[in-house]
Amino acid sequence: MNWKQIRLVMGREYITRVKSKGFIAATLLVPLGIVAVYGIGIFIALWESDVSYEIAIHDRTEVMVDSLVALDPELYTDFSDTPVDSLRAFVQSGAINGFIVIEEENITENRPLEMIYDGSGGLTFLSSVRDDMRDLFREERLRRAEVSEEIQQIFTTRIGLDSRILTEEGEEKQDDTAFFSIIGLAMGGIIIFSIVGYGGYLTRGVIEEKTNRIIEVIASSVKPIELLIGKMLGVGSLAITQIGIWLLTLLVLMASAAPIAALVIGMMEDRTVTTEMAQQELPSFMMIPEIEASLVIYFVLFFVTGYFLYSSLFAAIGAAADSETDTQQLALPITAPIMISYFILLQAFQNPDGMLTVVSSMVPFFAPIIMITRLAIGEVPFWQIALTLSLMVLTFYGTMLLSAKIYKVGILSYGSSAKFKDIWRWLRQ
Amino acid sequence: MSTIHPISIRDVSKSFGKTHAVQNVSFDVPEGRIFGLLGPNGAGKTTTIRMINYIIQRDSGSIRIRGEEVGPESQRLIGYMPEERGLYKKMKIGEQLIYLARLKGMGKEEAKERIRYWLERFDASDWHQKTVGELSKGMSQKIQFISTILHDPDIFIFDEPFSGLDPINSELLKEIILEFRSRGKTILFSTHRMEQVEQMCDDICLFNRGRVVLTGNLREIKKRFGENTVLLEYDGDGSFVDALEGVRINNRSTNFAEIRLLEEQDPQELLRTAMAHARIHKFELVEPSLTEIFISTVGEDQVRKEELV
Numbered sequence: 001m002n003w004k005q006i007r008l009v010m011g012r013e014y015i016t017r018v019k020s021k022g023f024i025a026a027t028l029l030v031p032l033g034i035v036a037v038y039g040i041g042i043f044i045a046l047w048e049s050d051v052s053y054e055i056a057i058h059d060r061t062e063v064m065v066d067s068l069v070a071l072d073p074e075l076y077t078d079f080s081d082t083p084v085d086s087l088r089a090f091v092q093s094g095a096i097n098g099f100i101v102i103e104e105e106n107i108t109e110n111r112p113l114e115m116i117y118d119g120s121g122g123l124t125f126l127s128s129v130r131d132d133m134r135d136l137f138r139e140e141r142l143r144r145a146e147v148s149e150e151i152q153q154i155f156t157t158r159i160g161l162d163s164r165i166l167t168e169e170g171e172e173k174q175d176d177t178a179f180f181s182i183i184g185l186a187m188g189g190i191i192i193f194s195i196v197g198y199g200g201y202l203t204r205g206v207i208e209e210k211t212n213r214i215i216e217v218i219a220s221s222v223k224p225i226e227l228l229i230g231k232m233l234g235v236g237s238l239a240i241t242q243i244g245i246w247l248l249t250l251l252v253l254m255a256s257a258a259p260i261a262a263l264v265i266g267m268m269e270d271r272t273v274t275t276e277m278a279q280q281e282l283p284s285f286m287m288i289p290e291i292e293a294s295l296v297i298y299f300v301l302f303f304v305t306g307y308f309l310y311s312s313l314f315a316a317i318g319a320a321a322d323s324e325t326d327t328q329q330l331a332l333p334i335t336a337p338i339m340i341s342y343f344i345l346l347q348a349f350q351n352p353d354g355m356l357t358v359v360s361s362m363v364p365f366f367a368p369i370i371m372i373t374r375l376a377i378g379e380v381p382f383w384q385i386a387l388t389l390s391l392m393v394l395t396f397y398g399t400m401l402l403s404a405k406i407y408k409v410g411i412l413s414y415g416s417s418a419k420f421k422d423i424w425r426w427l428r429q
Numbered sequence: 430m431s432t433i434h435p436i437s438i439r440d441v442s443k444s445f446g447k448t449h450a451v452q453n454v455s456f457d458v459p460e461g462r463i464f465g466l467l468g469p470n471g472a473g474k475t476t477t478i479r480m481i482n483y484i485i486q487r488d489s490g491s492i493r494i495r496g497e498e499v500g501p502e503s504q505r506l507i508g509y510m511p512e513e514r515g516l517y518k519k520m521k522i523g524e525q526l527i528y529l530a531r532l533k534g535m536g537k538e539e540a541k542e543r544i545r546y547w548l549e550r551f552d553a554s555d556w557h558q559k560t561v562g563e564l565s566k567g568m569s570q571k572i573q574f575i576s577t578i579l580h581d582p583d584i585f586i587f588d589e590p591f592s593g594l595d596p597i598n599s600e601l602l603k604e605i606i607l608e609f610r611s612r613g614k615t616i617l618f619s620t621h622r623m624e625q626v627e628q629m630c631d632d633i634c635l636f637n638r639g640r641v642v643l644t645g646n647l648r649e650i651k652k653r654f655g656e657n658t659v660l661l662e663y664d665g666d667g668s669f670v671d672a673l674e675g676v677r678i679n680n681r682s683t684n685f686a687e688i689r690l691l692e693e694q695d696p697q698e699l700l701r702t703a704m705a706h707a708r709i710h711k712f713e714l715v716e717p718s719l720t721e722i723f724i725s726t727v728g729e730d731q732v733r734k735e736e737l738v
Binding site: 002005008009012016020208209212213214215216217218219220221222223412414425429 | 484504510533
């Protein structure tokens, strides 16, 4: 193996692709997309707080209205003296959003309240009004039943469930399962996307060299295995560059979202807004997640091993095919495990300790996708990680041998795409 | 072995599955000469050439370049232009020439200098920044040729170099091959067109069905076959030609025939027969053409004539 040749091949693969218009466009468009999502996110977060609704309360019992107004003075206004017909007119003209008429029967009997409104506000608004009514009417009924303060308290209790995780070392830590499930899903997703995307680059690159007929000139200077490794490393570096740029953009945006939001709110409302205050306004996915360094290292590790495990096979497909349209069928043995991993991934996201998840996370072809999700969501015994990585390295060695054989024969077979029968013959040669 | 030849092949065989592409092939390519590898399509020429270039590996036998078995090292001593030629479509001409030269072990600066020289020589100096997509077919043929010779090897191998070339590039290639020989370089090229060999080659090796049927110095081979071919030009009824016995007619038109005499046939006898039937314009005894040599070596029934054209 001549590493100088491999470096030359790798350099060409990397530089010609990095300079290509398609690559530059994709690399820039994705961050622009992320910026757009952030911009819209900040905009929505700020916009939402500006909207206010006004509900007129026409209280014929005279006991409910005060507590409602006290509960949310911006939302509820006492209109008990205004005739219902005028309230209708107000809603129609848009002066108020709606009104509720409260009668004695609403308290004493189980007659439902009725809100007449203009339809604005959506589900969140409706359910918040419903909750308010439910709470206050219960209180009123309890009061009339002359239930003691203590029992009234009991009715208002809402029991929560806080979860904390006890580690093997005996430490208690905050439970972020929900959050890390998302991170796990995202990491698995990124690896699937990368293997398929950059693997496709490799397949097309190999076919291009065949259809250009330059391959024979190259093969008279470089060993097929050197060419194969050079291509895999070149496209791999490309993947790291591109995903690196994307993640960096995301990180910068996450870091700057709150300060920017603070600045915008400050300007709009003419007051000083601290970053912490702005943070409250923004959805949590826009903040930098607190991820342990070890998870980041595992991600890189499984990303790289996963890429290498699959990429040589993608190159082999390119060598066996004669045109891009013929690759789909040939790629089936490779795309199938990726598809299966995807379905297991959805399962792992729900149930990271399930038998299926645990076993498949150690199967080399599923491992890069499933293991990283498991690692993100929960604890994985170290021996499983070590075993999985060793199996992946061994399998990589196997796929590399296989691919090198297919590649060596395939690149010089012009004219028609190979069938699985032909590939089997090449492997036995 | 007394002399170390640039290329020396001994008992080389190669099979693809059940197909015996090359069987027990042996020949030497002498220093500083033009060596023609000829034979019909599918005779094993390209397989042999690929084995010399270490693109595919022989099953048995030995292939030596300057005395050393072929391998990654020997690849750098050879400039190879395959029959199926190509370039990267989207890569700039200058960049891909540098890349190809560096793969052959050349330094970047040296490669740049030689690229400048060759582009200038081919009136292509301003192509440096262009991509192959912007060039015409003839232009990219020139670039392919430059990419083969750029690293200045002592041995050149061209597989069917003239196929698909336009007449101008054909002349250019011929000129440069002859120039290389005068500078002491060794050239091996394959072709299925016999007349190209006769014009250029010092030595030949004849392939048929994966085997070498004849190899050696072209002049000597021709001498060995003797002056027993008659070129006949005539006016009048030519049907007598078909009635001749003990001869083989290789080339025939309404008033011309190339007739090979077999088994001690007397040319004078033939002349007399011809004079009795037609008016003779020309009667010439010449050395046989390579096509004729090929046919008489492998036997008439072994040859499909259309493969030789």
